[in-house]
Amino acid sequence: MYLHLGNNISVYDKNIIAIMDIENASTSKITKEYLSQVGRSKQVIYCSYDMPKSFIVTLDDDLTERVYISSLASRTLIKRLKNVQCTMYNVQ
16 A cells, blocks of 8 residues: 655555654754765655655665655654555454
C-alpha cells in the first residue's frame, strides 16, 4: 500500500524507515547534519512549498535513500499509515 505525503506524492509503506516531526527533530545536531548531507546529495524531495512540518526517510528496493519534506504533520502521516495497515490486514 502507499502513503500519501501531500501534493500527489506517495511512497510505498514498506519503504518507510522513519516519519519525523521536523521542528522537534531538527533541534538535534546530528539530525541537522543528516538533513544537510542529504540535501547536498540531492536526495530530498519536497512534497509542498508550504511550511514543512515533517520529513520521511525511505529506502527503496535498490537501496536508494530518499528524504521527503512534507507540510503534513508527522502525527497525521502516522495515523494514515496505521489506517493503511489496518485496512490491509482487516484489523479494527
